[in-house]
Amino acid sequence: MDLKDSPKAGGTVTIPGDTIVIRGGNPLRGRVDVRGAKNLATKAMVAALLGETPSVLREVPDISDVGVVRGLLEVHGVLVTESETPGELLLDPSNVETAHFAQVDALASSSRIPILFCGPLLHRLGEAFIPDLGGCRIGDRPIDYHLDALRAFGAIVDKSYEGIHLTAPNGLHGADIQLPYPSVGATEQVLLTAVRATGTTELRNAAIEPEIMDLVAILQKMGAIITVEPNRVIFIEGVDRLTGYTHRSLFDRNEAASWAAAALVTHGDIFVAGARQAQLMTFLNVFRKVGGGFDIDEDGIRFYHPGGELKPVTIETDVHPGFMTDWQQPLVVALTQANGVSVVHETVYENRFGFTEALNEMGANIVVHPRGLPDYPRRVARRDFEQAAVITGPTPLHGADIRVPDLRGGFSHVIAALSAEGTSRVSNVDLIRRGYEHFFDKLADLGADFDVEG
Numbered sequence: 001m002d003l004k005d006s007p008k009a010g011g012t013v014t015i016p017g018d019t020i021v022i023r024g025g026n027p028l029r030g031r032v033d034v035r036g037a038k039n040l041a042t043k044a045m046v047a048a049l050l051g052e053t054p055s056v057l058r059e060v061p062d063i064s065d066v067g068v069v070r071g072l073l074e075v076h077g078v079l080v081t082e083s084e085t086p087g088e089l090l091l092d093p094s095n096v097e098t099a100h101f102a103q104v105d106a107l108a109s110s111s112r113i114p115i116l117f118c119g120p121l122l123h124r125l126g127e128a129f130i131p132d133l134g135g136c137r138i139g140d141r142p143i144d145y146h147l148d149a150l151r152a153f154g155a156i157v158d159k160s161y162e163g164i165h166l167t168a169p170n171g172l173h174g175a176d177i178q179l180p181y182p183s184v185g186a187t188e189q190v191l192l193t194a195v196r197a198t199g200t201t202e203l204r205n206a207a208i209e210p211e212i213m214d215l216v217a218i219l220q221k222m223g224a225i226i227t228v229e230p231n232r233v234i235f236i237e238g239v240d241r242l243t244g245y246t247h248r249s250l251f252d253r254n255e256a257a258s259w260a261a262a263a264l265v266t267h268g269d270i271f272v273a274g275a276r277q278a279q280l281m282t283f284l285n286v287f288r289k290v291g292g293g294f295d296i297d298e299d300g301i302r303f304y305h306p307g308g309e310l311k312p313v314t315i316e317t318d319v320h321p322g323f324m325t326d327w328q329q330p331l332v333v334a335l336t337q338a339n340g341v342s343v344v345h346e347t348v349y350e351n352r353f354g355f356t357e358a359l360n361e362m363g364a365n366i367v368v369h370p371r372g373l374p375d376y377p378r379r380v381a382r383r384d385f386e387q388a389a390v391i392t393g394p395t396p397l398h399g400a401d402i403r404v405p406d407l408r409g410g411f412s413h414v415i416a417a418l419s420a421e422g423t424s425r426v427s428n429v430d431l432i433r434r435g436y437e438h439f440f441d442k443l444a445d446l447g448a449d450f451d452v453e454g
């Protein structure tokens with residue numbers, strides 16, 4: 001291994017090449033530290049825009065999505081500085097009113113977070129330019145719920161620009177909003193907009209992911225009044241002003257689940273420091289049913305392959321508290337080694353099994369049903385676009401030349417290659433650093449055998 005991540009200003013990291021050569025067969029053993037969640041820290045950074053005073057965010061992961069949000073905040077006049085404590089950011093929004101939007105387009109395309117700038121910018125500036133969005137290409141990923149909600153608050157949305165231009169000539173007022181589906185991003189959009197709108201907002205069919213609850217906690221620290229009711233109802237009473245916050249980000253449960261799968265797939269043993277049981281309960285149940293071992297500790301969770309054969313499972317991805325869609329890809333690699341037929345129903349996105357093609361090239365037996373398996377007994381009501389993957393195992397995996405298609409698919413390709421017999425060449429690995437901090441350092445520390453190419 002001759003590769004080290006090298007942090008750059010702006011929270012992004014680069015490696016000299018974008019392809020790694022992996023020699024499979026080494027169990028991953030050791031400890032990894034998981035810091036703040038990509039799906040919380042980035043939104044917490046946006047929330048800082050709403051405060052009249054600076055915010056302090058702790059445990060911010062060194063991932064490229066954080067770099068994108070940081071760049072966008074800086075374009076809008078937010079002073080972002082790193083404290084001496086690793087992972088601690090100071091976000092000072094005092095100069096937002098005097099800044100301008102000149103370079104927003106240059107920052108477009110690699111993250112979904114820019115859409116969450118709408119409400120805060122409308123409150124502070126009366127208008128917002130939002131660049132085209134990025135994020136993983138795992139379905140259409142429309143933003144209609146976001147725009148409908150913003151219109152309900154009184155925003156005028158103009159899509160004739162590259163990206164979107166929003167104005168609020170009469171300010172933003174509370175709204176009565178029912179989401180067609182408990183979208184994470186749209187729920188966050190409503191929260192970040194309603195906290196400073198005049199009057200009360202009632203949001204029904206809200207997402208209640210742990211990252212959303214952590215965002216609610218942050219907003220409460222800032223002075224917001226948000227009541228989370230049973231049955232996915234959230235009331236937000238708008239306030240005149242918000243201050244900054246000091247907050248430690250919730251840990252990244254998706255990264256934790258990925259390393260858990262890596263331990264199982266490679267017959268390894270990984271202590272995931274920072275992982276917490278409460279936010280992983282659904283994952284832990286499935287991990288146990290597949291045959292994985294785990295020990296819960298105050299500081300983290302140890303995940304390991306306890307020996308014996310792995311067992312097949314049927315799972316359906318779902319909104320919280322269901323099985324998270326971002327957990328299925330690394331687990332599918334483990335299921336290729338289970339003794340029997342597993343089924344994964346993907347109900348959140350319509351195109352999230354692209355990564356299985358590479359696994360099949362490596363020897364897996366995975367059949368994707370693009371329209372799902374209609375007659376299969378199901379817990380979650382069918383959405384009209386869902387897919388199902390039927391995985392028959394165990395199938396030994398062998399090395400192959402593969403290309404990372406998206407964030408979680410990329411992690412699963414790497415762990416498949418690490419468990420395979422022989423050598424694999426995995427290209428487009430830079431994409432993995434969108435959501436996995438110091439990924440290559442961590443792999444090296446766990447004993448992975450790989451080199452960078454190029």
Ligand SMILES: CC(=O)N[C@H]1[C@@H](OP(=O)(O)OP(=O)(O)OC[C@H]2O[C@@H](n3ccc(=O)[nH]c3=O)[C@H](O)[C@@H]2O)O[C@H](CO)[C@@H](O)[C@@H]1O
Pocket residue numbers: 038039112113139140141142143144145146147181182183184185186207325326348349350
């Ligand atoms: C940065 C971030 O936090 N990303 C997470 C977030 O994505 P994101 O917030 O984009 O995901 P959503 O929960 O909004 O999307 C869920 C479903 O709703 C649909 N939809 C969403 C918005 C909309 O306006 N119209 C619409 O049709 C989507 O196409 C998808 O089918 O939640 C997903 C579901 O837990 C996770 O996989 C992502 O890791």
Ligand SMILES: C=C(OP(=O)(O)O)C(=O)O
Pocket residue numbers: 111112134135136137138254326407408435
């Ligand atoms: C789909 C994901 O993220 P994003 O919404 O940022 O594309 C993910 O984290 O797996």
